[in-house]
Amino acid sequence: MDAELLDSSLFYAVCCNGSMDLFNEFPKHRMLEFLIEKWKYLHPIHIASVFHNYKILRELIRLEVDVNLQTYDDGSSPLVLAAGNDITEYIEYKGDDLSENMREKTIEVLLENNGDINLIRKDGASPLYVACQRGHVETAKRLLEKGADINLGLKFDAGPYGAGVNFCPKNEESPEYATCRNGHDSTLEPLLKNRPDINLIRKNGETPLYAACEFGHQSTVQLILKEGARGEVNHCRDDGESPLYVACKNGHDSTVQLLLKRGAEINHETKCGLSPIDAARSNGHVSTENILLGNGHIFKMDHRPVSVDRWTTIIVIVLTNPYCSLAIICHRPIVTLPLQITTDPYKQILQYNESIEFGCVKGYSISGDTVRYCTQNGTFKLNFPTCSAIKCQPPSLKYPLQITTYKQIFRYNESIEFHCAANYHIQGEAVRYCTQNDSFQQNLPTCSVITCQRPCLSEALQLTTDPHQQTYSYNESIVFNCSPGYTLHGPSIKYCLQNGDFNKRLPYCSVNRAQDTQQSLTVAILAGCAIGLVVFSSATIVIIITSRRLRKQKENVNYEEGIRQSEDKDHEYTGIKQQSYDNTASYVVTGETPDNRDHQYTELKVKPDEWTKTDALT
Incomplete structure (x- = not known):
């Protein structure tokens, strides 16, 4: 297998593309190496589900991938991703199977392999909710057939609205509400068949009918009223805004006419005393105002013009009502990624002087003022801030610190690796990442001589x-x-x-054991030789001493005989005294022996009185 195909990014690209030929190029025994998180918290099973590549999805499930694995950022399961995503443009580009058909097959694969049909995201959105939100009719029908919980929806301070009133049991925003807000009539129909009660209320009092009127989905309003919400046509939010009021505020004329035909109260006021015609006037919807005037609106005497900061508008002042405020509102602007609004994502209407804050997705930096305020003309100040991709340039280095992976530009979160020249050792972390502030992490490593x-x-x-x-x-x-x-x-x-x-x-x-043994043997031999030499020397000395003693005894006898002979023959002897002990004298004498030969006697021992005459000769 080519080394390039082992790159982890290639495997994720194949899961995105859906090519089984490329997928089969990866050796089965190496597959587990790629089943990890890669792109924005997505695992391969998430990518295959998003792009409805059900064939690759089957292969991943055979590798014992968790079919209910949720993403780290928002907790989306493969089923939520498959139910919500629309890849029509991608399918048209590929010229492949129909998008709807691929989505249904993908969902079928997930459900067949124990995909949790009611596993919700962190915000509470279920697979059914996102299908309704995106208007995927067949997907919603399929999920309902498989037992999807219709009560699951977005979490937003969910709770009972009041005794005897139908409310969203667990979540603030039900699938019906999301469907009505987006005007997906075909998706709403199967929902109504499974739960005919369309009057589910959010905690702030909004109903699905209110959501449809707010965004001007006339056909959706008509469908809701047909299915039994006639009695709720005048149900108001906590602040007193009715469906007719919000339709007038946003200038949805056809919706206003439909509501009036179904019995909407034309003069109903909010807690601030504002009527539908006030909402139309304050937002400049003249045609809407004319519809109300033509349907019997009655003016009250407490309306008066007020000038505020050079802007003249009609506002309602009810001095006894603490809820009153300027009737100036701004709709939440629509922005495109990477720019995003970081304030409450579910707040679509803002009052005068309320602010929104902008930010960028990770990997982009923002330029310009990040805060905008709702102005008196009902709009936000234009020229929104812009987002640009984060680019980090390699830091300037001093020898001997060097860069291992050199590029001219690094993207956000890309890493740069450092090393030291020969004979130097690196100190500190060798890897640094491109950060949100368009630079690498500070405190670069240093080099020291090895x-x-x-x-x-x-x-x-x-x-x-x-x-x-x-x-x-x-x-x-x-x-x-x-x-x-x-x-x-x-x-x-x-x-x-x-x-x-x-x-x-x-x-x-x-x-070295062999040398030690040789040395010991040598020492033993030398010691034996020394002992033998001592014994031999001692024996030799004993023999010599014994021999000398025997010889001395013999010589003494001869000498004594010689003395006697010398006296008889008048021989003279000379002697030299050597030693004296035990009343004896030892001499060395020289003279003629009886056999007329010269002899030298050593250690001749005689008594002193016998040497008187001889001693005188010395």
Whole structure:
């Protein structure tokens, strides 16, 4: 398989495109690597559901993907996404199956695989609600057939409206309300068949009829009144606004005429004392005012012109009513992405001097004043702020810090990676991201020179390098060896690494056992030889001493005989005194022996009185 196809973005693009040929190019054993969140909190199952690619959806479900997996941002399930999205333009571009048909097949696949038909978003919208909101008739019918809860809708301070009054049981905005607000008549019909009570009321008192009148959906109003809401034609909101009032305020003439025919009270006033004709006049709807005048509107005497900031308008002042205010309203403006309005998304009407605030979606920065106010002419100041895509330029760097992934422009949340030049070590996080303020995160990493400290060595382990060198630069080597009688284990060369340390596992030395045995044997032999030599020397000395003693005894006898012989023959002997002990004298004498030969006697022992004459000779 080509390396490019392994890029994670390609798999998500295939889920968007719906090509089974490309999908099958991905090896099955690698599929699990791509089943993760990618585009704006979307997983592959969400992307396939949004674009109604039901064939790929089946394959993903076979991989045991959670069919009810919700997105992290708003909690949309695959069924909610499939029910609400419209891909008509996309289908026309592809020339493929009909959009409606693909949507129904996608929903069928999800329901067949235990998709939760009533799993709602964080704002309370159910699959049925979004289908009604978008006007997908067949989808709404299918969901109703499968048991969709018709009471689920948008959460917005839901609660009972009053005893004996029908209200949205769990949510503020019911599917019927969303359908009427958007004028989807064909979607409303199956809803009415499943729940004929169309008079469900929001907490602020608005009914589906009020929503249809507010946006001027005449056919929807006619359908509602036909289905039994005639008695609710004069039901008002909490502030007293009736369906006729809101239709007049927005200048929906045909809707006004229809309501008047169905019995709407033409002179009904709000809590501020404003009637439908006041609403038409304050918003400049002359044709609507004429319709009311032609249908029996009665003027009251408490109307008077008032000038406010150079604008002249007809307002109603009821001094005894604390609810009264200027009858100036502004409709919530329509903006296109990436520009968005960040204030209450469900507030469509704003009073005079109320403000709205603008913002941009993630990845875009806003330019211009972000706040606009409802002006006295019933509009917001134009020239809305604009949004531009966030672009970060690479930061300027100083050597040795360098960029690994270099581009001229980085989009929002794109990352840039840093590294250091050779012989330098990076300190700090190496990755930075393009932020909302058009720049990368501050506090870039720094580089420091790589140095390694001289390692601590065991007694036998030694270094062959300079013994006084304590630091080493990057990639510099040291060489180890062992003391005599030891064997080195491990590599003898280590290098200074990029983390500022040598390889952590240094070599070690162990005693050479064979040499130790040889040395012990040598010592034993030498010791044996020494002992033998001592014994031999001692024996030799003993033998010599014994031999000398025996010889001395023999010589003494001969000498004594020689003395006697010398006296007889008048021989003279000379002697030198050597030692005196035990009343004896030891001499070395030289003379002629009886056999006329010269002899030298050593250690001749005689008594002193026998040497008197001889001693005198010395």
